[in-house]
Amino acid sequence: MKKITPQNIQVNNLSVNYGNIKAIKDISFNFRTSEITTLIGSNGAGKTTTLKALMGLLPSAGTVSVNDTRIEKLTVAGRISRGITLCPEGRGIFPNLTVHDNLMLGAYLNKNSAEIKHLLEEQLTFFPKLAERIKQIAGTLSGGEQQMLAISRALMSQPEFLLLDEPSLGLAPVIIDQIFSKFEDLKKQGLGLLIVEQNAILALEISDRAYVLETGTLTLSGTGAELLHDPRVIDAYLS
Amino acid sequence: MQEFLQHTLNGLSTGSIYALVALGYTMVYGILQMINFAHSEIYMLGAFAVYYVARFFGLNTPSTLNFIIGLLSAIVACGLVGFAVERFAYKPLRKTDKLNVLITAIGVSILFQFGGQIIFGADPKSFPDLIENTELFNFLEIPFNVVDLLIYGVTFASLIALTYLVNYTQRGRAMRAVSTKPDAAKLMGINNDSIISFTFVVGSVLAGIGAFLVATKYPKIDPMMGARIGMGAFVAAVFGGIGNLPGAVLGGYLLGLGECYLIGYGASTFREALSFFILILILLVKPNGLLGKTAKEKI
Ligand SMILES: Nc1ncnc2c1ncn2[C@@H]1O[C@H](COP(=O)(O)OP(=O)(O)OP(=O)(O)O)[C@@H](O)[C@H]1O
Numbered sequence A: 001m002k003k004i005t006p007q008n009i010q011v012n013n014l015s016v017n018y019g020n021i022k023a024i025k026d027i028s029f030n031f032r033t034s035e036i037t038t039l040i041g042s043n044g045a046g047k048t049t050t051l052k053a054l055m056g057l058l059p060s061a062g063t064v065s066v067n068d069t070r071i072e073k074l075t076v077a078g079r080i081s082r083g084i085t086l087c088p089e090g091r092g093i094f095p096n097l098t099v100h101d102n103l104m105l106g107a108y109l110n111k112n113s114a115e116i117k118h119l120l121e122e123q124l125t126f127f128p129k130l131a132e133r134i135k136q137i138a139g140t141l142s143g144g145e146q147q148m149l150a151i152s153r154a155l156m157s158q159p160e161f162l163l164l165d166e167p168s169l170g171l172a173p174v175i176i177d178q179i180f181s182k183f184e185d186l187k188k189q190g191l192g193l194l195i196v197e198q199n200a201i202l203a204l205e206i207s208d209r210a211y212v213l214e215t216g217t218l219t220l221s222g223t224g225a226e227l228l229h230d231p232r233v234i235d236a237y238l239s
Numbered sequence B: 001m002q003e004f005l006q007h008t009l010n011g012l013s014t015g016s017i018y019a020l021v022a023l024g025y026t027m028v029y030g031i032l033q034m035i036n037f038a039h040s041e042i043y044m045l046g047a048f049a050v051y052y053v054a055r056f057f058g059l060n061t062p063s064t065l066n067f068i069i070g071l072l073s074a075i076v077a078c079g080l081v082g083f084a085v086e087r088f089a090y091k092p093l094r095k096t097d098k099l100n101v102l103i104t105a106i107g108v109s110i111l112f113q114f115g116g117q118i119i120f121g122a123d124p125k126s127f128p129d130l131i132e133n134t135e136l137f138n139f140l141e142i143p144f145n146v147v148d149l150l151i152y153g154v155t156f157a158s159l160i161a162l163t164y165l166v167n168y169t170q171r172g173r174a175m176r177a178v179s180t181k182p183d184a185a186k187l188m189g190i191n192n193d194s195i196i197s198f199t200f201v202v203g204s205v206l207a208g209i210g211a212f213l214v215a216t217k218y219p220k221i222d223p224m225m226g227a228r229i230g231m232g233a234f235v236a237a238v239f240g241g242i243g244n245l246p247g248a249v250l251g252g253y254l255l256g257l258g259e260c261y262l263i264g265y266g267a268s269t270f271r272e273a274l275s276f277f278i279l280i281l282i283l284l285v286k287p288n289g290l291l292g293k294t295a296k297e298k299i
């Protein structure tokens, strides 16, 4: 495991438009390494848009800094090299490639094949399920296995910040528990996780920091425990 | 029996060329879901590149070195043309309707055919003699010539190299990733444009190898030579399942064998009809081709 130094991502006045539609309006927030940060909000609030903008997949206004380095001008590849990786909504695995090839692509920007081999071994220890299925075509994995593959593939790029878009979507509760306990392991290893979740209770329970997004604007923030007990959050998302 | 073996060998030789050219159609289809109609003209330009390189450097004596220089000239020329066609004709249209790219591809193809007739002349040219076509050995009274063995050998080596590239390298994995899920591929840090460009170059290089081998065996080249082989190679790609690499190779060899049996057993008038027949049959019976899986809109 690579040693991760403490870092903070500061997002200031982020805005994203789809044509005339203002999907994200001037939001500012931060998240750090060794913490789990959650972004909750109802359908269409702009959660996916926020993550895509952070990853450089969409044109956006505003600034994004890692510690004091501005990164909002970097390409997707530049941001991956800077330690930020997105595990997208719907997992984005390559269904006709094997588990092995999916994982290898996670390390696409890494040109050191010895290091890639080592990372792969590390991932197969972290997700033993994937080791059993290493030669299998990814599209034939169960939903839970596919989600593990997507997370594991993202980790192959050795991120310091892992952005996760609805990692629990469509999974059985027991699998969700397994995956969320992996998130806590990653946090202990020093990664910073930014998780977008519909499953608000679960996400808030493990969060150090949380934000509520409503139609493109951040309306609430606090620790996970604070939001978990906030009547407005309970009304809107937890009941 | 002896006769049958001879036709089979001819079929394998013709099929090798179809396979090499069909791979280019199928690779581009796999990554962009478009038929690169200019592919057969890239093939033709490969043969002319060798012709002019040989003329310029006065290569006219058969030797291993000259053969290799000729092969490399075809590879480099086709790679460059494939790169340029993608970069300047197709890439600017990437975000528009696919029909635009398709029409452009037909346009590029016509441009090269007629441009070729104007610049190179429509008359067939004699391809330089870069390797001596001696009989190497005789097996069951079938002569094995240098050129035929080179066709089998070079094709086989190319297929092995392509298999290795696509299946066992990061670039090959990236090619497969971009062709199935371009959005997810970007999240790996893959530069989709450069992978698309690379795919064109690889497909064009294979066409160049094919053109060089054909011109070495049948040393007359003309600007319409691509159009003649292109139809068969395209059918081979559809036959095997367009977008599927092993399918293109299988389709190429089956078509090559089929044509050579027809010719061999006195039905050579039907040679040209065979590819159309296969095309119609496959579209009616198994539109996804022999090895194709997904049903997608095809053009
Ligand atoms: N490509 C697009 N073009 C136009 N509008 C879009 C596009 N993508 C998203 N939107 C709009 O932007 C808004 C935010 O969408 P986004 O996908 O970010 O929401 P979300 O919070 O992730 O929702 P969900 O919980 O359903 O995933 C929505 O109103 C959506 O309709």
Ligand SMILES: [Mg+2]
Pocket: A047, A048, A049, A089, A165
């Ligand atoms: Mg979303």
